[in-house]
Amino acid sequence: MDRRSALATLALGALAAACSGRGGTDDDGGRETRVEIIRYGDDPSQRAELTRPSGSSKGVVVVIHGGFWRDQYDLSLGRPLATSLVAEGWTAYNVEYRRVGNGGGWPETFDDVAAAIDRLAEVDGVDTAKVVTLGHSAGGHLAVWAAGRARLTDERWTSPAVPVTAAVSQAGVLDLAAAIAADLGSGAVQRFMGGTVDDRYAEADPAALVPLGVPVRCVHGTDDTTVPLSQSTGYVERATAAGADATLTEVEGDHFVVIDPASRAWAQTLEILDAL
Template sequence: MMSPVPAQSTPRERQFSSYRTLKYGTLADQVGDLWLPEDPEALVVLIHGGFWLPQYGKDLMSKLASDVVSRRWACWNLEYRRVAGPGWKDFNSTLQDITAALHFLKSPDFPQGLPVALVGHSAGGHLALWSQLSPGASPEPCAVISAGGVLDLCYADEEALGGGAGAVARFLGYRDVSSLKREVSPIDMLPPCRVNSLPPEEASRGTVPRARIGLVHGKRDDVVPPEQSVRFLVSSTCARVPCELHMALDEGHYEVLDPKSVSWRAVISMAAQSAKTAAAPETLGILRKGQGVPCRATCRPSGSVADTAGGARR
């Protein structure tokens, strides 16, 4: 029997398959792959998922990185310390790495002055939104997009997402989630609901991100159920924080890792719209003054994606 002939890459695939691995820290997992086309128009930061476990790494996002750079956008595909991996002490190791990797964008290795979009999948969606809901978030991107993200850690813990004792319990070292929720759970880091009268100390808590918040979720996701994104959308709307949800009706958790998927097209659309808005001359002054780029929740049909601003489409 003849051996199969290896598939030959096309010139286009070869053109967008090279990158440099850069260290943003001294430890083995404090690295990222920088994909840099000529004259990039924007920069996309990719944060992979895998329930914060060490057996899942940045290679999960390599096809997406190649797609990003084919659009003349630079791409920073992150690695970070994960549960029980090399150099990992507790959940703060992971959070510190995300912060350090984003600060590293200011280094001379990166093109400066470009619109930046953060895109995270699954646990990476948690980390992307966490980074912008933390006080003093830097840098401030034009968009932060969660695809199938774990955004409500208390609810995820109740549902034991990730199997066994549950991914959230492992990530937090089996500490009480409710005692940490305002430090680590994106939905609980939002400002409180504005329809209620609150004491001053409650009314002032929480962070309003300056980035456009986008959520993408497969309606058939049985790994991280779409309720994670729907609950975040409801809480953000109640807190008057603009947010939009795109529900891919016929996709699950992993389809977004395919550049041809409906979910990934929704991610790219959000990133492109935000980058275009951020680069427009009338918004440059807003950005320099440190004010947020205007954005709004949307509710419009777009083929097989349901854009929802008030709940899941049934």
């Protein structure tokens, strides 16, 4: 079984828990954690899974899955992380969005991520004082983009109802122009954006939005051959040169180690979240 298949098996286990309405109980056998489906639009992909911890919450972590923005990958990839986050005392918000092949791309995917996060303002009992976006691969791109909405010029995105207070990129695609040059995902960026670099990229590319006014933490495997480590090193160098609070944690492993809840890389990510 390859790593992607193993992670899919973990996701199926998390899905079974979600379908039963159960995510686990606290250490004292207290109330069960339950998954709430939050709709933020009419499209079937415009939904998110909200899971609250059994006790007080450290804050909200918005989980944004990867897959080069393609529709064959979905939020099931984020379920194992959401389960772990809730066990650690976080409120997990696992977001689905329209992707390339089911109505996504520019600008629809961006609309969805913004709307999904803003929808939290209307959910009873959710404290949005601390909202951290956490994304893997293409989801890392969207996580950092969402944290930089105040840097945009398009008015539909620049006044978030729920501001992001920090972002964690897990092997994220953080420089779209460089990703095109390296042909990451065999043309994935061009299909996502509907063309090569033009004026729209100033609104879409995290590398073009530095410096952000919130911390950005990058976690990246040193053996990643899907999204090279240079995507994170280059972003952090550019961001810090512009005066931003951005760091890189290099971890042992490949592209998927960062979303394996049994890995040391994930344990380090939990430590990073606690420090934000």
